Amino acid sequence: MELPVNHFKRNLAAGRPQIGLWMSLYAHQVVEACANAGFDWMLLDTEHSPNDPHMVATQLMAARGFDGQGTSHPVVRPAWNDMVLIKRYLDIGAQTLLLPYVQNAEEAAAAVAATRFPPDGVRGVAGSSRAAGYGWIKNYLNRANDEICVLVQTETREALANLDAICKVDGVDGVFIGPNDLAADMGHRGNIPHPEVQSAIIDAIKRIRAHGKAPGILVGEADGQRMLDAGALFVAVGSDLGLLRAGAGALSARFKAG
Numbered sequence: 045m046e047l048p049v050n051h052f053k054r055n056l057a058a059g060r061p062q063i064g065l066w067m068s069l070y071a072h073q074v075v076e077a078c079a080n081a082g083f084d085w086m087l088l089d090t091e092h093s094p095n096d097p098h099m100v101a102t103q104l105m106a107a108r109g110f111d112g113q114g115t116s117h118p119v120v121r122p123a124w125n126d127m128v129l130i131k132r133y134l135d136i137g138a139q140t141l142l143l144p145y146v147q148n149a150e151e152a153a154a155a156v157a158a159t160r161f162p163p164d165g166v167r168g169v170a171g172s173s174r175a176a177g178y179g180w181i182k183n184y185l186n187r188a189n190d191e192i193c194v195l196v197q198t199e200t201r202e203a204l205a206n207l208d209a210i211c212k213v214d215g216v217d218g219v220f221i222g223p224n225d226l227a228a229d230m231g232h233r234g235n236i237p238h239p240e241v242q243s244a245i246i247d248a249i250k251r252i253r254a255h256g257k258a259p260g261i262l263v264g265e266a267d268g269q270r271m272l273d274a275g276a277l278f279v280a281v282g283s284d285l286g287l288l289r290a291g292a293g294a295l296s297a298r299f300k301a302g
Contacts, residue, residue: 045180050139052085052117052278053193056218056258061272065116066262066283067103070095074284076106079114086116087262087280091123091144101136101174119195125151127158127166134159135173140193142220142260145200149209152196156215159192161185193217195260195278199225204248211255218258218278221248249275 062084157165199222260278268281
């Protein structure tokens, strides 16, 4: 049994844009239904979703698709940049993590260390986890680090002030800009389109790319191409909940209107 190759990580390193879908409904059936839709990645959220490792484990399995040919790489967002949470999500098979609310280089370095086995980091060693193929993957402990992708989330003015230092941390593969929290921290809560917020986002994307890292963001469908044109490399252009809400509302409106 071979260690799965993290093609998402390799595509980011090669500068190939990755289009994603945000999954917040914490149901493995929804993940499975969307796994063959053609998105390059899907975000399995546990920060703003009542999700836990047990449910995420089923979602990771569902990401393979109903026919085992799912095309979307699962990215897991733990509720916090915490070494215990990180360890648990890695052990159940997550290869890419998005760590929220990283404010400085020290916190970014701690995130990386939590994903690496000693002596490279502080990840607890387990040789028979799902990530290790329950022990069937050859030499897993010495190869796992190569396939782990670390994305850190910057979502405040303090984080943007420390962005250059964060990007210089070895092992950080990408930096995700949290537009909602950033807008709120800048005094424009609920107003992501505000020119000051947009200027900060575009500037951050350019700075991240200048350091050779991959910038990411969650936006609506209308802004997806604009973020890609600005240089963002992993862009979520919608969410499962948003698609459900929009579809349900449109269907209801068509019949109510008549």
